[in-house]
Amino acid sequence: MRAFTALVWHEISERRALLAAAAVASVLPVLAPLLPSTGSNPAADVRELVMWIMVGFLVPLFALLLGVSFIGRDLSEGRLGFYYAQPLSGPTIWFGKLTAVFLLVWGAQALIMLPTVLLAPNPVRLLAPVVTTDLPWKTGVFGWSVAETFGPYATLAVWLVPLGIVLLGHAVSVVWRGRSVWLVLDLIALLVVAGGAWMALRPFLPQVALKAALAGVLWIVAWVFLGLIAAGAAQLTFGRVDLRRAHRSLSAALWAVLAVAVGALLGWSNWVRSATPGDLHRVDRVSVASGEWIAVSGPSDGRLDYHPRFILNANDGRWVRAGSGPQESWYMSDIWFSGDGRHAFWGKRSLAGELDLMYVNLEEKEPHAKGLGLVLDGDHRSRMDVSNDGDRIAILEERTIAVYDVETGDQLAAVVINGEFEPDYCWFEGPGTVAIAASTPWVRGQGENEGRWTTYRFDVTSKTLSRGEEVTGSRWGTAEKLVAQNRRRVERVESEAGDTLALVDAGSGELVADLGETHRWSWDVRDLGDGRFLVLRHLDDESFLDYFDADGIRLNRVGYGRGSWLRFAGEVAPGRLMLGAEVWDANEREETRYRFSIVNTATGLAETTMDGFYPLQGQTWRGIEAVGDGAWQVGSVASRLLQGEDGSLHLLDPETGTLKQLIPAVASSSSRVKTADL
Amino acid sequence: MSDSNDPVVVDHLQVRYGRVTAVDEVSFTIPRSEVYALLGRNGAGKSSTIQCLVGQRRAAAGECRLLGRDAWRKRRKIMERVCVVPETPDLPPGASAVELGRFLGRVRPTWDADDFNARLDRVSVPRHLPAQRLSKGQRRQLALAAALAAEPEVLILDDPTLGLDAVVRRTLLEELVGELADRGTTILITTHDLAGIEGIADKVGIMQQGRLVYDETMEGLKVRFRRLRCVRGAATSPEAIEAALAQLEVAESRHVGAVVDAVVGRADEASIAGFSEAVDVTDFELEALSLEEIFVALCGEEPGGE
Numbered sequence: 001m002r003a004f005t006a007l008v009w010h011e012i013s014e015r016r017a018l019l020a021a022a023a024v025a026s027v028l029p030v031l032a033p034l035l036p037s038t039g040s041n042p043a044a045d046v047r048e049l050v051m052w053i054m055v056g057f058l059v060p061l062f063a064l065l066l067g068v069s070f071i072g073r074d075l076s077e078g079r080l081g082f083y084y085a086q087p088l089s090g091p092t093i094w095f096g097k098l099t100a101v102f103l104l105v106w107g108a109q110a111l112i113m114l115p116t117v118l119l120a121p122n123p124v125r126l127l128a129p130v131v132t133t134d135l136p137w138k139t140g141v142f143g144w145s146v147a148e149t150f151g152p153y154a155t156l157a158v159w160l161v162p163l164g165i166v167l168l169g170h171a172v173s174v175v176w177r178g179r180s181v182w183l184v185l186d187l188i189a190l191l192v193v194a195g196g197a198w199m200a201l202r203p204f205l206p207q208v209a210l211k212a213a214l215a216g217v218l219w220i221v222a223w224v225f226l227g228l229i230a231a232g233a234a235q236l237t238f239g240r241v242d243l244r245r246a247h248r249s250l251s252a253a254l255w256a257v258l259a260v261a262v263g264a265l266l267g268w269s270n271w272v273r274s275a276t277p278g279d280l281h282r283v284d285r286v287s288v289a290s291g292e293w294i295a296v297s298g299p300s301d302g303r304l305d306y307h308p309r310f311i312l313n314a315n316d317g318r319w320v321r322a323g324s325g326p327q328e329s330w331y332m333s334d335i336w337f338s339g340d341g342r343h344a345f346w347g348k349r350s351l352a353g354e355l356d357l358m359y360v361n362l363e364e365k366e367p368h369a370k371g372l373g374l375v376l377d378g379d380h381r382s383r384m385d386v387s388n389d390g391d392r393i394a395i396l397e398e399r400t401i402a403v404y405d406v407e408t409g410d411q412l413a414a415v416v417i418n419g420e421f422e423p424d425y426c427w428f429e430g431p432g433t434v435a436i437a438a439s440t441p442w443v444r445g446q447g448e449n450e451g452r453w454t455t456y457r458f459d460v461t462s463k464t465l466s467r468g469e470e471v472t473g474s475r476w477g478t479a480e481k482l483v484a485q486n487r488r489r490v491e492r493v494e495s496e497a498g499d500t501l502a503l504v505d506a507g508s509g510e511l512v513a514d515l516g517e518t519h520r521w522s523w524d525v526r527d528l529g530d531g532r533f534l535v536l537r538h539l540d541d542e543s544f545l546d547y548f549d550a551d552g553i554r555l556n557r558v559g560y561g562r563g564s565w566l567r568f569a570g571e572v573a574p575g576r577l578m579l580g581a582e583v584w585d586a587n588e589r590e591e592t593r594y595r596f597s598i599v600n601t602a603t604g605l606a607e608t609t610m611d612g613f614y615p616l617q618g619q620t621w622r623g624i625e626a627v628g629d630g631a632w633q634v635g636s637v638a639s640r641l642l643q644g645e646d647g648s649l650h651l652l653d654p655e656t657g658t659l660k661q662l663i664p665a666v667a668s669s670s671s672r673v674k675t676a677d678l
Numbered sequence: 679m680s681d682s683n684d685p686v687v688v689d690h691l692q693v694r695y696g697r698v699t700a701v702d703e704v705s706f707t708i709p710r711s712e713v714y715a716l717l718g719r720n721g722a723g724k725s726s727t728i729q730c731l732v733g734q735r736r737a738a739a740g741e742c743r744l745l746g747r748d749a750w751r752k753r754r755k756i757m758e759r760v761c762v763v764p765e766t767p768d769l770p771p772g773a774s775a776v777e778l779g780r781f782l783g784r785v786r787p788t789w790d791a792d793d794f795n796a797r798l799d800r801v802s803v804p805r806h807l808p809a810q811r812l813s814k815g816q817r818r819q820l821a822l823a824a825a826l827a828a829e830p831e832v833l834i835l836d837d838p839t840l841g842l843d844a845v846v847r848r849t850l851l852e853e854l855v856g857e858l859a860d861r862g863t864t865i866l867i868t869t870h871d872l873a874g875i876e877g878i879a880d881k882v883g884i885m886q887q888g889r890l891v892y893d894e895t896m897e898g899l900k901v902r903f904r905r906l907r908c909v910r911g912a913a914t915s916p917e918a919i920e921a922a923l924a925q926l927e928v929a930e931s932r933h934v935g936a937v938v939d940a941v942v943g944r945a946d947e948a949s950i951a952g953f954s955e956a957v958d959v960t961d962f963e964l965e966a967l968s969l970e971e972i973f974v975a976l977c978g979e980e981p982g983g984e
Contacts, residue, residue: 006784014772082768084734086785087757241734244696 003088007096008103011070015104018062022108025054029116044120051116055158059109063162066101067169071232076177081241090237098166098232105162160225167228171250174235178247189255196262200269206349207324209306212272216265223261227254275300275308277319280663283649291341292637293362295322296649296663311335311344311360311367314637314651314662320360320367322346336386343390343406347376357393359406373409385427385434392460394434396426401436403460413463419454434458435468490525490535492518501535503552513552526568526577528601534577536566545579547604556604564595569615570639573654575601578639580614594645598654613650613659616641683746684709685832685864686731691740693726693888700726702888703740708881713855713865715875715896718885719977724868725765727885728836731866732762744832758787761825765836765868767817771810775803775820779827786828794827814841822850826858833858835867839874847871851878872970882969884976892976896969903929903972904945905965910936911958922956925949930975941967941975 029051033043071094074080083093117123175186197220204213234253239246279300297309312319322335323346336345342363347355348371355376360369376384376395383396392412394403399422402414417423423438436456455468493502501515501523515535522538531550536543543560560566560581569578581595594614597606616638633639640652648665652658686708693701701723708714718724729735731742733753742749744756769778775798783789798805801819809817818841825833838854839847851871855878858865869875882899884892892899906926910919916933923931927943938959945964954962967975 003785006781010770010773010777010781013777014770017772078764078766079768079770081729081734081762081764082770084753085732085757085762085764085768086782087754087787088785089754092754238736240736241729242736245736 003086004092004096004099007083007088007092008100011097011100012104012107015066015100018066018104019107019111022058022062022111025058026112026115028054029112030119047116047119051113054112055109058112059105059162060165062108063105063165064169066104067166068173070097070101070166071170071236072173072177075174075241075243075246078241084240090240091233094233094236098229101166102163105166106159109159109162164225164228167225167232170232171228171254174243174247174250178244180244180247182244182247182251186251186255189251189258193255193258193262196259196266200262200265202351203269203273204306206351206353207306208349209304209324211305212303215304216269219265219268220261223258227257227261230254230257272303272306273308273324275303277310277312277663279303279308281647281665283643283647283663283665291362292316293337293341293344294637294641294662295335295337295344295346297324298647298663309335309346311362312662313362314641314660317662318367320344320362320369322358322360322369323348336384338386338390339388340390343386345372345386345393361390372404372406374404383424383426387428387431389431392428392431394426394428396423396436398422401426401434401458401465403434403458413458413460415458415463415465417456417465419456419467421454423456429457432460434460490515490533492520492523494520501537503548513548515546515548515552515554522565524566524568532601534568534599534601534604536568536579538565543581545599545604545606547601558599558604558606569596570636571601571634572598572640572652574634576607576654577601578615578652579606582614583611596642608657612645613642615639616643616649685745686714686866687741687743688727688731689741689743691727691730691742692738693723693730693735694738699738700888701730701885704885704888704890705740706883706890706893708864708866710864711859711862712880713859713867713878714881714883715879716866716868716883716885717872717973718868722885723888724885725836728762728764728834728866728868732757732760732834759830760832760834761828761830762834763818763821763825763836763838765840767809767814767821769809769817769821769824772808774808775805775823778809778820778824782824782828788829790827790829793829794823797823797826815843815846818842822854826854829861830863832864832866835865835869837869838867839869839871848874851875872973873968876969884973886977899972900966900969902945903941903943903967903975905963905967905971906938906940906942906945906950906953907961907963907965908938908954908959909961910938911960912936914958918957919959922953925956926953929972941972 029047032050033046071080074083088096175183197216201213201216204210204216231250231254235246235250237249239249277296280296280298281300283296283298292313292315293311294314295309295311297307299305299307306324309322309324310319311322322344337343338345342361344360344362346358348358349355357372357374357376358369359372360367372393374393374395376397385394386392386406387394391406392403393406394401399417399419400414401417401423403412404410405412417436417438419438421438423436425437427435429435434457436458438454438456457466457468458464459466489504491502491504493500499518499520501518503512503515504510505512517537517539519538522536522543524536526534526536528534532555533548533550535546535548537546538544541562543564543566545558545560545566546554547556547558548554564581564583567580569580571577577599579597579599581597582592583595584592593611595609595611596613596615597610598608599606635654637651640654642650642652642659644650644665646665648661649663650659650661653660684707686706688704688706691701691704692699704723704727706714706716716724716727726735730737731744731749733742733744733749733751733756736750744760747756749756773781779791779794782794783791798820801816801823803812803816803820803823809820812820818838822835822838825835835854839850842850851874855865867875867879876896879896881895882892883890894902906923910916910933919933919938920928920931923938923940923942926940926945926949929941929943931938931940933939950962950964953959
């Protein structure tokens with residue numbers, strides 16, 4: 001240690017001129033506000049700006065000069081032998097000199113900053129979160145969100161990048177001075193390592209798994225840093241004063257370290273992407289169709305924001321990997337099922353931002369994903385649709401509607417739609433007919449969901465386009481279809497006395513029956529198909545389920561007590577409707593529990609109630625999506641899916657009254673639920 | 679051949695630079711307290727041998743041991759008791775004599791600061807000027823002072839007099855070796871100052887093209903090599919003389935008319951008697967040679983200076 005510190009101070013002392021230069025440079029920011037051209041800008045801002053310019057220019061320059069010379073020049077000019085002639089080990093020489101150079105670089109930076117920091121109104125802020133302050137020039141240069149997001153990284157970078165420059169400068173200096181055939185090998189190794197890192201990280205970029213990609217980048221950067229340090233130590237230990245041998249030792253150590261690091265990164269990347277349904281520790285999104293297949297995605301341990309996605313057979317457990325699920329529902333496309341549930345489609349995002357359409361035939365014994373060779377230039381799933389049998393796919397691109405054969409990828413028909421507005425939606429009305437809708441832009445004041453629609457019909461066989469009626473319709477959130485409203489419907493009526501629910505004639509708008517008071521937001525209606533209907537409402541902190549006949553006469557009321565929110569789910573068996581409830585203690589609203597009930601639609605009474613699970617159907621905010629009319633059929637898989645409070649996924653068997661666990665939610669083992677008897 | 683008790687052992691050393699063999703199967707030892715002069719023309723492989731010996735360069739084959747330890751593997755430990763002054767002074771350019779002394783005082787266990795200062799005073803090296811601003815001779819003096827102040831058991835000097843004037847050279851060598859001999863220091867020295875080293879070295883090694891061609895005591899070398907002068911008889915051809923000289927291990931021969939002037943490596947009585955009986959020669963003379971004359975005879979032309 002004594003020899004190490006002696007070497008460090010010796011090196012610093014020998015290069016003290018650099019600190020003197022930094023001290024001179026530190027005066028410039030202090031003098032800068034005196035210049036007439038700085039105008040009315042606050043002196044502190046001017047000093048800070050000039051200081052960062054000095055730091056940004058001089059410190060990397062110092063680092064580069066020191067990096068290329070502190071070993072490399074001694075080596076090539078035959079002066080390194082002095083250190084080997086002393087009782088100093090190779091690592092002591094390397095780490096002693098390196099530490100001295102690091103201290104010199106940091107010292108120079110600190111010296112340049114010192115006067116400005118001392119004069120700053122908030123010195124600590126200036127030293128630490130370099131670009132997170134709200135000075136206009138910073139947000140102007142970096143952008144507010146960039147400054148906010150990368151501020152901590154920038155702080156680190158300001159102090160670590162110069163050290164990286166020292167290390168890189170040293171390595172390049174030795175490699176260049178060596179000028180042996182190893183230079184070619186270095187270039188090859190560089191390409192291999194960079195290629196390996198790119199292969200490892202590339203899959204994360206189109207999936208927008210930015211945390212995973214960033215983790216990979218940081219891993220590589222850290223190992224480049226460590227690799228360069230290790231390489232220097234190897235060079236000084238094994239190469240000593242022999243320049244070529246020094247180059248060989250440095251290169252061998254550096255590339256060995258980086259090969260291991262990139263190998264590990266490739267392994268990790270592969271591991272991240274090879275998750276199985278059992279690895280999910282929470283199911284965030286579920287898509288269902290008619291039939292047995294569902295699509296699930298969610299986070300899993302160690303995979304950061306890469307959310308593996310699977311198409312899973314709820315009955316026999318077979319599954320197909322379907323890339324990565326979305327982290328944000330607005331950004332990524334999800335799974336499309338054909339209406340009959342026999343085919344599934346999804347977009348595999350390329351680096352260019354396009355979606356390569358992938359497809360799996362779920363009727364195969366061992367279903368596997370394959371590319372369709374079709375590309376969507378956006379991620380609006382409303383601009384494509386799959387026929388009910390999954391054999392055809394319609395894609396709306398700007399004003400062109402095109403229909404393709406799924407098996408062959410051949411375009412069957414296409415036509416340009418020359419209407420007033422660009423079409424927004426398309427959907428199959430039948431195997432040979434595609435409907436297209438174009439809406440007027442939203443008009444403020446008309447109501448959030450109101451709009452005027454022009455519809456078209458495209459006959460695939462005859463390749464003819466016909467213009468349909470213009471309708472005023474409702475737009476239901478992100479649902480794509482126009483909703484016909486030709487029956488009685490329940491509406492909320494606002495009045496000064498309070499909100500009530502009313503049964504109205506959908507055609508004339510006349511009041512049929514007053515259904516009573518309700519909470520403004522928390523109410524729902526479920527049509528039982530024969531004119532009868534169920535109404536859920538929340539009133540005075542209590543929840544009620546009301547059972548009405550077609551004329552709005554209440555047949556029954558079930559109170560769920562205080563502290564619960566109710567919502568309808570699917571019909572798990574004929575006449576048995578599932579309800580989901582969020583229940584909380586009246587005094588402690590944070591401790592929300594989940595509950596589901598099975599309601600007999602003939603009596604309107606809850607027959608079974610169970611805590612700890614909630615039905616996915618009806619949980620729009622939890623991301624379940626139904627595709628095709630079959631998804632919500634009585635007894636469908638969709639209607640029987642339940643999620644545990646730990647994020648696990650279960651399928652209710654109405655015959656046996658048991659829950660079958662589909663996804664175990666591995667991270668939450670303490671609250672894991674396997675099966676439960678109803 | 680090596681005696682593990684000898685402080686310096688070079689055993690079948692090979693050094694290669696790519697495909698070029700710079701040092702080939704070199705072996706020698708230096709017993710304790712002896713001065714070994716390793717001689718050779720420029721490029722003969724002396725500096726490469728020394729770099730391997732002090733653990734700065736790895737041998738392609740063979741072994742170097744200093745103070746009983748492997749020079750490559752145990753360099754750091756060895757250097758506590760060994761000092762090296764290289765052919766070209768490699769002092770850190772920005773360090774002054776004072777800073778150098780301070781640094782060496784902290785890394786060398788046997789550092790004698792007073793001795794270092796006294797030496798600097800003697801040779802008038804400015805103490806506060808950085809090494810890069812000193813003359814070549816001053817830098818060499820500084821390097822020597824630093825090496826000697828560490829009181830090494832083994833001192834390795836790679837042409838220490840290079841760049842010094844004749845007076846300083848002679849003084850340095852005499853002082854140096856006289857003082858170190860008193861301390862019992864073992865010295866390996868390479869030099870082109872053959873006259874200077876002649877009265878100092880106990881043993882001499884001569885390298886030619888990477889090979890150690892002679893490894894003898896100074897006395898033995900001087901006894902062995904003699905200048906032979908004679909006049910060739912009228913009936914004797916130069917070729918006959920050369921053939922006879924070959925029996926005496928001739929290193930160099932010249933014929934000026936009938937006069938024969940040769941340096942021979944076997945000048946013992948019996949060999950000389952055999953030579954004079956084999957050929958018709960008169961005015962036969964044998965002369966002792968200086969080290970420089972022997973070296974020139976063995977290595978060809980004058981040894982190259984810097």
